[in-house]
Amino acid sequence: MHTIEVVLAMLVAVVASGYLVRILPFSLPLPLVQIGLGALIAGVFNRGHALEPDMFFLLFLPPLLFLDGWRIPKQGLFRDKGAILELAFGLVVFTVLGAGLLIHWMIPSMPLAVAFALAAIISPTDPVAVSAIASRAPIPKRLMHILEGESLLNDASGLVCFRFAVAAVMTGTFSLAQASLTFLWVALAGLVIGVAVTWGVSTFQRWLWRSFGEEPGAALLVNLLIPFAAYLLAEELHASGILAAVAAGVTMSYVELTGRISGSMRVQRNAVWNMVQFSFNGIIFVLLGEQLPGIVERAIQTMSATEHHSAWWLVVYVLAINAVLVALRLVWVWLSLRWNLLRARMRGEKETSTSWRVVLAMSVAGVRGAITLAGVLTLPLMIPGGEPFPARDLVIFLAAAVILVSLVGASLMLPRLLKGLELPKDDDSRREEDLARRSSSKAALAAVEKARQDLVQGQSTTAVQLLNDAAARVSLLYQRNLEKGQGPDEDPEKVRRMEQAYRSLRTAGLNAEREELFRLTRRGQVSDEIARKLIRNLDLLETRQRD
Template sequence: MESIGVIFAMLIAIVISGVIVRVIPWGIPLPLIQILLGIVIAGVFQEGMELHPDVFFLLFLPPLLFLDGWRISKEALKRERASIFHLAFGLVIITVFGLGFIIHWLIPAMPLPVAFALAAIVSPTDPIAVAGIARKLAVPERILSILEGEALFNDASGLVAFRMAILVMMTGHFSLSEAVMSFVWVAFAGFCTGIIITWLLSFFRGQFTKKYGEDIGAEILLNILMPFAAYVAAEHIGASGILAAVAAGLTMSYLELSGQVSPLTRMRRATIWDTVQFTLNGMMFVLLGEQLPNIFKGAVQVVQQTGHHNPWWLIIYASVICLSLAALRFGWVFFSIHVLRWLKKTPKNQSQQATLRDILILSLGGVRGAVTLAGVLTLPLLLPNQEAFPARDLAIFLAATVIIISLITASILLPWLLKKQNLAPQAIARPLHKQQTLALQMAQDAITKHLSGLLPSLQKAYPQIEPNFYTAVLERVLVEFSNSLDPDPDTNSESYQKYLSEKQIRLMAIDTARQTIYRLARDQKISDDVARDMVKQLDFDEIRFTP
């Protein structure tokens, strides 16, 4: 019962953190508030909540990585693939070896494989934490695309490197050729597994719903189970479950374009996934705060083994790691930009070339978060000989400190740099304007063609209706469609003013009807079931007319 109480306390803390971040005016990142609330929970319950590392990994990472792969812009991913590749794979390799040797030199009591594992797990970045910091600022579209793409794939590369380092620590054996072959197999098989599992589940789902119809609850549950199925299948064959979850998300984004899912299912599915994402991210940061006191005690004991009895050495270790991490990231971003410019033979006077400020934004945008926390907590508790895993608490404490310091640094410096960018939100969205205009025009043409073909059959089916009625309906539908989706409407045009007026009237009518139905239900003049069904339909109508 005590564990159930801790879980409910953590969930309540997540809700409270969302309230606090909207109320306080100082712009404190949401993860920092959740960490502080976790520390409060630890003080109240006086014990940490233990989870088996593999169970923790399975519960938290697959859905988060699946959702990242699903929602990332594929056009931006393709356009910035070179920059994303350099950061997601090249920077991870540099970080693992460079930072790993620095950590081992700094803390001799931490074995080299553990140092490499720690370096690998602090290499993945968290775009959700950055978005929380810069949600009210104008982030250049290209930089945001690079940060999101990097975070998607360096999750996979960092976690694969992390697991390889742990395997070396557990077995005491390392071979470069075996490591390379293992990485290729783990990556390739994991990626293919994610694609195959998602496609198969979607195919059988489509065949079943064609014959027996669609059940919204089952559809959403199947969608939530997809990343877990891909992860478990990949792990079963010795491949990367992490890459399988990422590949499953990417595959899902393409399968979704088939349009076989009903609109209602899409709406409810999106809402549930937003809740899952918010809850899992919040749970991990609250869990970090909840475990920090015990982690700190274990880290102090490891520090004492190095000959230092002052716990302030923990801060020194963490500061050196963070500075090294920042220097490696800044140096690699600077190097990659110049290498890509040389490979593309980009003129030095090109207006779109990266400035020092862009490099600093990319460097500070590498905030660590959920994946780093989830990964480091999966460090084994025991070695194969049943001895305690060396420096486990110290590694977890240092990873947690890197998360906190990166969040604080980004929350202070990143807004300042982004304000200096002085970009209007409209300017950020301009690259998408042509695509939106094209989509609107093509959709209008298709609507006109199909409705024009439908009118004769409607006139035949309902001969008592005058032909002018159908013409007026067609014109009104096209105007309403154009005004609701036009990325750059003429706000002074008569048609747009009529559209806004009609929308306001419709929304007022819907709200009045809803309040009337609620009053009738309260007065027991209609049943609750009737009220719920009618209000649900009114809610759908309101969503349709609300941007």
């Protein structure tokens, strides 16, 4: 019963955190609020709630990694693939070696393999935490795409390195040749399994829809189960479940491009996944706060095994680790930038200067979050000989403290670094949106005219007139998309004000329609079923115009 109460309390804390960040008079990142609420829960229930590590890993990581792979902008991912791969793989190895050696030097009682495991698990970054911090000073779109792409891949590379380091602790041996071969199998098989699961399930599901009709509830449930299926199958075949979940998500984004899913299904699925993302990320940070008092207490107890008996050395360890993480990231970003500029010069391309604030912002934006916490909690309790896992409590404390310090540091520095920062405007997205609107409107006009011609055949004069009027009203909506394009001599500011005025007036009209529907429903003049249907249509229209 106690477990159920704690889970319900965590869910309430996640809900409350979403409102507290809006109510509080001062700005705080959402993850910090959730950590504070988790600590409050631990105080009320007198102890933290411990989950089985493997169960914790299975429950939270697959859907989050799947969603990251699904939603990341693929165009930005491929455009900046060089920088992303350098950060996602090169920086991870650089961090594992540099931070691991520093940790072992600071804490000699911590075995080198354990130090490398700690360095590996604190190497992945968390874009959700970064976006929460940068809400008051939004990160430039292209910079955010690079951070998202890095996070998508370094989750996998960091966790794979973590698994190898933990295996070295458990077995006491490490072979670079064997590890390299194992890594190839783990990575390639994981990717193939993720792609195969998503493609196979989607193909089978479309066959079911064609044969027996679409069942939205079952389809949503299948979509939620895909990342777990990919993860479990990969782990069963001794491949990377992490990479399988990521590959499954990337594949789902391409399956969605086939357009074989109804619009209502997409709306429902998007709402469900938004809830899953908010809940799971929130629960992980609430769990961190809930376990924080116990983690700190156990870490202080383990200090007796080190050369430094004072608990204040924990603060030194945490600050030193965070400082070296930022320094390593700064060095790698600078070297990566210089290398890319050199390659551009060799290709004869025009060099573009990058502000030092962008380089520093990239370094500070390496915020650790849910993946780090989820991974470190999977450390085994015992090694095969029956002895406790070396420095397990200290490793968990240091990882949790790195999350906290990186969140606080980024929340203080990142908005200041990004404030007033001017980057080259990305006109490609605007041109692509205009092209999409105009092309889709032309296609829609042609389809409307063809449908009108098919419908008027054999109809009476009155019916033909009604169909023509209906077609004219529908066509007018698409003609606006073709006519509202900005001319070469038109004032951009005037166009912007016109769009704002249109949206403002349209919003006022939608609000009035909703209020009238509510009034008619309260008076019993309209059934609640009809009202819900019409109000949903208005909500979708409002959402579309905001986009």
